[in-house]
Amino acid sequence: MSSRDPTNPPRIALVEDDLALRDGILMPGLRGYGFDCVALGSAAELDAAMDGGAFDIVILDVGLPDTNGFDLAQRLRRASRVGIVMLTGRNGSADRIRGLNDGADAYLAKPVDLGELAATLHSLLRRLRPEPSPGGGWRLDANGWCLVSPGDRRVALNEAERKVLALLMATPGAVVSRDDMAAALTGDIYDFDPHRLEVMVHRLRAKIADRSGEALPLRAVRGSGYVMLA
Structure with missing residues (x-):
């Protein structure tokens, strides 16, 4: 190894x-x-x-x-x-x-x-190559490609999921605008279909719940964006 x-x-x-x-x-x-x-x-x-x-x-x-x-x-x-x-x-x-x-x-x-x-x-x-586990709440692992639940269940992320979650988890409790999330996924937000973001978040929540057995504390804020609860 x-x-x-x-x-x-x-x-x-x-x-x-x-x-x-x-x-x-x-x-x-x-x-x-x-x-x-x-x-x-x-x-x-x-x-x-x-x-x-x-x-x-x-x-x-x-x-x-x-x-x-x-x-x-x-x-x-x-x-x-x-x-x-x-x-x-x-x-x-x-x-x-x-x-x-x-x-x-x-x-x-x-x-x-x-x-x-x-x-x-x-x-x-x-x-x-085990990592020290800090415990506590939701977090990304050392290389950022796995989401770790409070129960220490790991969910492998693709590139788009990783980018969005890294943005949301960098400022827990703060609203991240849809434009900022779209900018993390594309080089041209004006050519980005907002519906794509909604579908992605819906699928990501379902995937995480299915593979970790826990609900991701990600909430939509009407007219603004999303917030990862601290």
């Missing part, structure tokens, strides 16, 4: 030889959730990349052109403390058990929800 500063983006090796899935869906999705993600297509490419620098987590497919993910997971586990997440279309219980026994920290089946994958990565990172 890397000993990098926890405020730096977590470095992820994505080992997947399906280019459409890797480069068209997983890579942009993971980068949108704040990960420094490197695309690799084989075990040999992973070996070369690991010689050039450390990764926090390796995401492995089982079906690789030069080996299978189970054998690679075993080798990685013997040689390092890197986090290992297996992401594969082989979702039978025997395969899942084999993957976990061979050294994987988590085993996810394709197709995977990007939010679930991001949450799995953040959960694993928390175990690999």
Whole structure:
């Protein structure tokens, strides 16, 4: 495992030889959730990349052109403390058990929800490089890509959610105008659909309640904007 500063983006090796899935869906999705993600297509490419620098987590497919993910997971586990997440279309219980026994920290089946994958990565990172927990109310974690509830539940955030919450949580108890929130999301607020902000806030509240079991104390202020209650 890397000993990098926890405020730096977590470095992820994505080992997947399906280019459409890797480069068209997983890579942009993971980068949108704040990960420094490197695309690799084989075990040999992973070996070369690991010689050039450390990764926090390796995401492995089982079906690789030069080996299978189970054998690679075993080798990685013997040689390092890197986090290992297996992401594969082989979702039978025997395969899942084999993957976990061979050294994987988590085993996810394709197709995977990007939010679930991001949450799995953040959960694993928390175990690999724990942060001191100050307790108390709602807060963003050290790198700002997870919202932490008072009950210490973590919700992975995408880039837009992160920007809006960082703005709101910087001044708890103060109203943040809709224009300021829109400016955090776009370079041209005059071309920004205000309805987009309302929909985003509605979905964000629902997502946080569903994944943390707690209600975010975010309130709309008619005619003005939103306030995060202290």
